Amino acid sequence: MFANIIVDITHEKLDKIFQYRVPSRLAGELSVGMEVFVPFGKWNRQTKGYVVGFSETCDYDLSKVKEIADISRDGIAIEGKLVALAAWMKEQYGGTMIQALKTVLPIKQKENAKMKKRIRLLLDKDTGKKKLDYYLEKNQKARARLLAALLDEPVLEYELVSKKLNITLSVIRALEEQGVIALEEERVFRNPVRGKEQEARTITFTEEQQHAIDVFREDYEQKRYGTYLVHGVTGSGKTEVYIEMIRRVADSGRQAIVLIPEIALTFQTVMRFYRCFGDRVSIMNSRLSAGERYDQLMRAKSGEVDVMIGPRSALFTPFPNLGLIVIDEEHENTYKSEQTPRYHARETAEARAKMEGASVVLGSATPSMESMYRARLGEYRLLELKKRSREQEMADVYVTDLREELKNGNRSILSEKLQELMEDRLNRHEQIMLFLNRRGYAGFISCRECGYVVKCPHCDVSLSFHRGGKMVCHYCGHEEAKPNVCPECGSRHIGEFKAGTQQIEDIVKRRFPEARVLRMDMDTTREKDGHEKILAAFANEEADVLVGTQMIVKGHDFPNVTLVGVLAADMSLYSDDYRAGERTFQLLTQAVGRAGRGEKKGEAVIQTYSPEHYAVVTAAAQDYAAFYEEEIQYRSLMGYPPVENLLAVFASGKDEAHLETGCRYLKEYAKRVCQADPSSPVEIIGPASPGIGKINDVYRKVLYLKTERYDTLVKIKNRLEQYIEVNSGFNTIRIQFDFNPMNVF
Ligand code: ADP
Ligand code: ZN
Ligand code: ZN
8 A cells, every 4th residue: 555645845856745655563553634754755755745645556676666654643634625725825826835734733743731811700790780880981991892792702812802902911800900800811711702691682684684694594505505696784793694594504514714904803703602602603813822723723724613713724624514604895906816726715615515515605894806797697696785773874975076185285195075074073173084095105106196006008107206207117128218397287286196194193293183093004013912002092082183004994993983084095006017907906995884883973085186087076975786786897808807817927036137038948838848739828917027026035936828718828827837857957947826816016
């Protein structure tokens, strides 16, 4: 008997299956996915590897076949099903098999459990409620928040309280001193919430919710597994729908994975799942220690839990009988991995679901172009929730034209309308969020007077400004000099679009000296938990205004925020990326959605140089369908995803000349491969310099291949991988593949 082994060395040349003899003492024990030690190479160095299969015969000279030394006792075995998924990922996204195997195995080592802190309420319900009233009266918001949560759930994990409820240790200490709570420590306490009786839910679904649930249930009962897209505005009750679907799946004895972007994995969301599934739920997040994560995985594997909630990597939870994968906020960029294999969680979830006979439910208020396109093609079943479940009104949105402001002599970054509304909110003691859209920071050049943006004549994306005065297209490499006057209106006010959060904070403080301003950006969140502290302070109403980058628009509910200002919508509109319109629409919609989450109705101001741009117009009108129609026409016209497929081949190396030669050969070879199959024409673009042409003295180049069919690109990728492997010229060049990249660098 022989085992097929992938050795744990990431190198293209070693990316193949090695056969080893299975010693009889291990024969009964060994299974697919296990980590083993094998002698490897000329010196028979002990090397780790994974078993990916077995065979009766051996393709090599039998006298040279070595024997497996041992099973790695602290290694974790990869589920056989996940080995198959890893093979699929390697094929679809490129990279080596060992990289793919490591991706589906998020934890490498068995870990010992650690000590954990938790918080217990010491007061009975009545005393607790009185105390809560007292805190509210005294306006002690953090204390009130913690106590309210404990009245719901008398024992809470410290992590959950500090990270998700944004309560600081000093508040916890204060309540401890008052005898309200006790801070306890115990050996691993596996669930962030103490097991509590599941509450009977008293919710009456809206007609739309009921329809979505019924469609899913009927299909599920008929074993018709597929992908569903739940398109529902914020607050339309998507989460309730997921919970009901999961309940159906759990009742049938199968398990569900729920992917939620880490930033949206709030205390409230987690608690909603606990309330329904109690102890049968587990969460995975990057803050858990390796030991805790290991514990969660083992629980999942042994069937102790029905639901795993977590970010992208939770997709690889080794459930014995997976029935459903939910991906909430499916349009989020974080679902695409930026490490080889650069997989997309949505596609990978579909692949896993197909292998295991499960369904996939995607949900969003602003579905990605990809998903809506698939839904329109009939590949996904579309389930729409158009109404908010509790009838809150949507915010009123004003669009202000920054060109007009300049004409009227207002040089401030705050438009007249925004200033007026801010004044009003400050007087009423309601809160304000000012959001600086910095996505496309790679400075585009625009005219302050007429809003003109310099674009590539070949690609319809904006040109990026490089130090030294050049403007460059990151798609095709087109270059031109920066103009000194606006080609459109002749104004001299043309230059790089620049504004930072700090400048805005200063401007707000000068304009409204009495306002308390908080700022959240890369600088203020650098220290540990900086992010949480700022959000906690804002939630506790220790500030009137929160200024920040896109970090502040996601996932957090501040009921007292009734005004949102988007200071420069254009920043992402003209980033040099074909997804710029989509991203802008999503960000604006989310930002607008931040206003008026509580009882009070909200307002939003979008400031822009391009009030006529369809992403701005449709976001202001909160009209997704109109946005989709415009955007899909553009994608179709330009041949961008999802209408066509794009493969980015990144090459990097220390020797610039050598890298350039390598890229030229690669392009020539790709051309030849493409010409061999005229049935699926491929456009090859580049090599171009990506946004950052050199990092740490390593030069970077990128080649784009564009065609209708994804499988054509996979074939080309496979050919290129072989070509790179046999040509020693590529020994010093690193090549990475990215299918339908999220960012074009
Ligand atoms: P989404 O996930 O679409 O943003 P949620 O599921 O979070 O929406 O629902 C928003 C709020 O409305 C939640 O507080 C939820 O409990 C409540 N809700 C959802 N569906 C209903 C319903 N049918 N009746 C009453 N409240 C509901
Ligand atoms: Zn101009
Ligand atoms: Zn171009």
